[in-house]
Amino acid sequence: MKKYIFLKIFVFTVFAINACAAPSLLPKANARGVKTSYKRYSIFRYKDEDVLCEPYIVNKDDWLYKIFRKKGEIAEKDFPHFLFLFKEINPQISNIDAIEPGIHILIPLKTVKRGEYDQSSSGNVDVPVIEFSTIPKDLDLTPFIKKHKIKKGENISTLIDKEFLKKGGGISNEGLKAFQLANPNIKNINIVYEGADIYLPDPSIKSQPWFKSLFQGKTTQDKIKGKKQALEKFKIDAYKLIQLRKYSSLIGGTLLSRGIMYFPEENGSTQVLDLSSSPVIESRDGSRILIISGENVNDELLKSVQAYWKDLKIQLMSETIDKLKSLIKKKPVKKRNRTLEYKKIVEILLSQTDYDYIPDARIPFMLNNINLEASFGRVIREDTTDLLINFGNVYGSALEVLGKKEFEIISITPRLTSLELARKLFSHLGYTIWENPSFFTGEAVESINGLYALKKRDKFFLPVKPLSTNALNYLEKEGIRILSIKSKPLAE
Numbered sequence: 001m002k003k004y005i006f007l008k009i010f011v012f013t014v015f016a017i018n019a020c021a022a023p024s025l026l027p028k029a030n031a032r033g034v035k036t037s038y039k040r041y042s043i044f045r046y047k048d049e050d051v052l053c054e055p056y057i058v059n060k061d062d063w064l065y066k067i068f069r070k071k072g073e074i075a076e077k078d079f080p081h082f083l084f085l086f087k088e089i090n091p092q093i094s095n096i097d098a099i100e101p102g103i104h105i106l107i108p109l110k111t112v113k114r115g116e117y118d119q120s121s122s123g124n125v126d127v128p129v130i131e132f133s134t135i136p137k138d139l140d141l142t143p144f145i146k147k148h149k150i151k152k153g154e155n156i157s158t159l160i161d162k163e164f165l166k167k168g169g170g171i172s173n174e175g176l177k178a179f180q181l182a183n184p185n186i187k188n189i190n191i192v193y194e195g196a197d198i199y200l201p202d203p204s205i206k207s208q209p210w211f212k213s214l215f216q217g218k219t220t221q222d223k224i225k226g227k228k229q230a231l232e233k234f235k236i237d238a239y240k241l242i243q244l245r246k247y248s249s250l251i252g253g254t255l256l257s258r259g260i261m262y263f264p265e266e267n268g269s270t271q272v273l274d275l276s277s278s279p280v281i282e283s284r285d286g287s288r289i290l291i292i293s294g295e296n297v298n299d300e301l302l303k304s305v306q307a308y309w310k311d312l313k314i315q316l317m318s319e320t321i322d323k324l325k326s327l328i329k330k331k332p333v334k335k336r337n338r339t340l341e342y343k344k345i346v347e348i349l350l351s352q353t354d355y356d357y358i359p360d361a362r363i364p365f366m367l368n369n370i371n372l373e374a375s376f377g378r379v380i381r382e383d384t385t386d387l388l389i390n391f392g393n394v395y396g397s398a399l400e401v402l403g404k405k406e407f408e409i410i411s412i413t414p415r416l417t418s419l420e421l422a423r424k425l426f427s428h429l430g431y432t433i434w435e436n437p438s439f440f441t442g443e444a445v446e447s448i449n450g451l452y453a454l455k456k457r458d459k460f461f462l463p464v465k466p467l468s469t470n471a472l473n474y475l476e477k478e479g480i481r482i483l484s485i486k487s488k489p490l491a492e
Contacts, residue, residue, distance in 0.1 A: 065314070109142065157171055251327075345418055366401070463482065
């Protein structure tokens with residue numbers, strides 16, 4: 001009897017030890033459809049964050065965007081930051097759009113906490129890699145899992161990210177699948193043991209195409225909803241769209257950012273390019289630039305588009321905005337010539353009156369026994385001396401000498417509005433001026449925005465905005481002429 005009892009205790013002890021030890025073991029290579037191995041990565045320190053990086057040898061037909069689309073979570077969350085990190089950790093690459101086969105590069109996968117990985121040597125870490133027969137053979141789950149040691153009282157439902165939980169609580173189908181992928185040795189998620197090592201999936205795994213393919217049998221309505229959400233996700237926001245329009249204008253192109261383009265293939269299928277998420281810039285010479293960002297374009301679509309457009313150039317959104325900034329810096333800023341604007345306004349106004357006007361009259365004078373000339377706008381007046389208009393090119397002693405001659409001189413100062421310029425001009429020509437005069441319509445008193453000028457029987461009105469029907473009828477009835485400034489006026 002004692003032997004039987006001791007035998008039971010021994011069997012139970014062995015079973016308990018195996019049960020407790022099993023969860024802490026890494027996934028076995030001999031598990032059905034599962035392969036476990038170790039892979040070496042690098043830790044790159046940038047400012048206050050550690051970045052897990054994968055050594056990579058560029059293959060034939062590789063290009064940077066294609067590599068990024070398969071690697072890591074940074075590109076999914078912040079693609080420009082991904083590009084910036086890539087340039088920082090690969091200073092040997094001068095042109096990221098022309099990476100050659102055979103060169104060694106580092107791909108930033110994700111940011112990690114200090115000490116999260118035990119480094120086998122300086123800057124290097126060995127991480128378990130899990131592969132499944134139901135997903136791509138070369139799949140690396142490292143960017144999507146995080147190691148955790150079970151503590152007393154913890155369970156999977158409280159440890160797993162909330163994005164893997166249902167609204168009412170409990171792990172969703174996606175959460176269960178993700179956890180099983182990361183921990184194939186755990187058969188029951190409700191049974192975990194204190195001290196065991198597990199791998200917690202990151203929500204970024206849900207965005208991976210191979211992960212989505214694991215969930216079959218979706219209804220047509222679910223698929224339509226998914227497509228709409230995908231389009232909304234990659235649709236370019238208003239600010240970036242404005243930047244693209246500016247860039248297109250500066251390079252002399254036309255931006256196509258609305259609608260759908262279809263590219264039929266030889267096998268009968270059709271590839272679809274959504275311009276709202278992947279716009280195209282058409283240049284004057286017929287060449288085209290496809291703007292991409294994130295995962296809004298797949299390799300099959302690119303091949304189809306390139307088959308139709310042989311001269312197609314592919315450009316990242318972040319690169320396009322950088323080029324726009326460079327173009328704006330290089331483009332000379334055209335300064336506003338207010339003097340020419342003032343001269344044009346005066347000429348237009350006086351052409352609608354009975355005055356003779358010389359836009360560029362040369363007036364001789366002597367200064368320090370030297371014969372000189374100055375340019376003015378000259379208004380010929382029959383009843384008094386002529387009016388000279390100085391647009392700012394005559395000043396100092398020359399202006400004092402000319403002021404002693406038989407002329408009246410007015411100087412046009414900077415920052416005048418068109419209305420202020422007109423008031424100053426016609427006041428010196430002897431007009432009485434009113435701003436925003438009122439009139440009686442027969443029922444009520446109305447105001448007209450503008451300048452009313454009166455000199456004996458000569459009456460005119462200069463409006464600052466379109467006149468109402470009542471105002472037009474009143475001005476016509478009173479015999480008041482309406483002047484206008486046909487060229488672009490100064491800001492009021």
